[in-house]
Amino acid sequence: MYKILFLILFILDSVFPKVFVKKEICITVDDLPYIARYHYNIQYGKIITDSLLSNFKQFNVIALGSVNSSQLYELNRLNRSKVLMLERWLDSGMVLANHTYSHKNLYTISVKEYIKDVIDGEIILKDIINERGKELKYFRHPYLLKGETKEKADSINSFLKSRGYIETPVTIDNYDYYFSLAFERAMLKNDEQLMNKIGKDYIIYMEDALKYYEAQSIALFGYNIKHIIILHANIINAYYIRDLLNMLQRNGYKFISIEEALKDKCYESKDEFYQNKGVSWLRRWAWTLGYRDDIFFNGEPEIPDYINKMIGK
Template identity: 35%
Template sequence: MRWMGLGLLGLAAAVQAAPDQRIALTIDDLPWQRLDERDDPELAQRHAQLLAALKTAQVPVVGFVNEIKLERDGQVQPARVQMLRDWRDAGFELGNHTRGHVDLHAIGLDAYEQDILRGEQTLRPLLAERGQTPRWFRHPYLRAGETPQQRAALAAFLDQHGYRIAPVTVDNSEWIWAFAYDHVRDTEADPVVREARLRQLRRGYVPYMLNKLDYYEDQSRQLLGRLPAQVWLMHANALNAASIDELIAATRRRGYTFITLEQALQDPAYAHADGYNGAGGISWIHRWAMAEGKPRSFYAGEPKVPRWVLELAGIADE
């Protein structure tokens, strides 16, 4: 064993030096990513597959809801509400992701706040059935405000309505992989070619996500001198239904423990100032780095989505 021969002092030092590898899993765009854009004949099967994988893995999850995806032609669909009820009854938390997955920077603060309230019309009574209330909010596109004043005004509004912001430290372009996966499922007629391409995407996806985790580990150490409790962003989609069990297992093999979002946010790193005033959506680690005036070179080296995946997704660039 690796600890043999260290002695008591050496063992204590080694334990103290071991990284604090903890991570919270969050899943956006419930009840299902792109449900308002495309029909998925395998939706019920994939939904059940994703929930089964998460329950088997015994990881805590917060899922973030876009209520527009509950509707078809303006009418709420009971089967889609049942998908949320399935998440709730599996023991997972549900949070607010705005009704329409809207962009704060495009529609302005007043309209954005109204969309947050419209995003709890089904969610709040659904949780009340179990004596719960929605308490987590996730910004669509991670666009959280272009000025300190806008961020502060939104934070005050959320606090007034009982919400806490769910930041993200391990950001990624998983959604591009998922779009590629859906595109192959939708368009490839040859079943042999179809399965080969889907297998290629599954095999590439997990290493890509772990490379992103490595990158933000390194960024954390450079910025904070240690690993904070991380928060990981993913989405409810067919790719994760097929792959999340292996991704969770691979993350655990790297020494990580999955914790609740509430436990993660107890880490003092989340009290760090946000220094980002741009229009995009980026990791909170990079927002903290901007507050400290880190040079452009600090952000170099982030893993990119391979060109072949972009082409399968029909996307020019991430």
Template identity: 30%
Template structure:
């Protein structure tokens, strides 16, 4: 099978639904409305415990259903409570997986959808090869496909700083952080594209990981516009998974949530070589750490 050289990317969104933002935004699903207006495919990874994080249970359930039924959305499991596999262990983690799609599957069935993808919180697949193999076998037995990604830009750090400035009434600094997030995302995508070209001698079908948060409600549309300006087509997650790179063996057996481009490398030395060349995000890390002291 041959693949065109056209550049493509899928948008995947973790930690859906953000019920705290929903309440703050007067029960308007701003990010979802923007995605819907753009008419692009996207995939959501759901943590059902978020439904119970505010007092508005019925409204939060309606929010989840609104995400699930959207015609452009693929639905996936992200555990119930966003637990970390390497910390909680196998038995506790599989309970969190099984609890994580009980309501989601009801809504998915209502709209003739199937929940067949799973993404690890923190992309933490275990401390060692034993934990990795154990959870892979379990997920396979449940007909789950592990959801990879190639690009992420620490939007959760940018979002924390962004919301901090908004809460302080400093819209100028907030806007600066928002623009830095857009620019850094494109810079990181260009870096991972460079890796792909060097290893595979062609553009690959990239998968972008971001989150249901305030900064994406305000800036993801600009990122998507920049992607289109750079001749990227926004394609579905399922379309991206047709790229043969995602059929490779994952040889990385640590707990850190690195890009699958790194996971497919043969040695840790090769990973480290490329990681040292990554675009610098130390400025946002410093601000994030200052805020979270």
């Protein structure tokens, strides 16, 4: 009798988690209020903001938006409509993070300069968050660079901690900005057929990226972690965020906040990846543990050739 009961429990335990435990993902959007190459104007800024926020609402997404405050200024004057866009993010229940003032490349500057850019990044952002009774506590590294030497990485890390920041890792890295640039070029030519093709291929590419990093998560930790995906507040996501969120749901994902995502123990893993490369944290952790094999360092989903050609890569 006990043997049968034990067997039933064993089967339930091994089958049910795989069937019923929802996969979880936190959506993060960088370079707020918005970013574009050829359509960098208030009109498109509004289109991007409207589309992201209305779809987040519909899909119950609490996204993390990472802000570059320098973007709020035009010819040294504060642009109120851009501040308003950030306020709309907050008032829609989203969380905002500091992404430095001007998005400098850490590899090309000193720790001192980087720290200044972090502090300058608090301008406006801190005020609009505080006005709503909340605190600015999250930080996203531009280009996902954390320092190419141990000394540099340690100095920046302890500065961020002392200022009360929580770093926001990325596990599902991707090249959404390549697709966005190609899409913008197709828009300039009014080539609707090409725009549709790029959009479709973008979702296929993002699904491949999702599966690629899911496999890494299972290889490294033995389970599918609470993922954090990076997107940008750009044109391709303005047009395709709905398809993207649908794709994630189709793959069994539930949307969670950054606070919820960071509860996963995986984010306590050691990171000793001291290189001038912005990569997924899964790769950082794998490198730190001594892995150098194909699962973690090869086979990344490819960008279609025509996209590379369109953007001169």
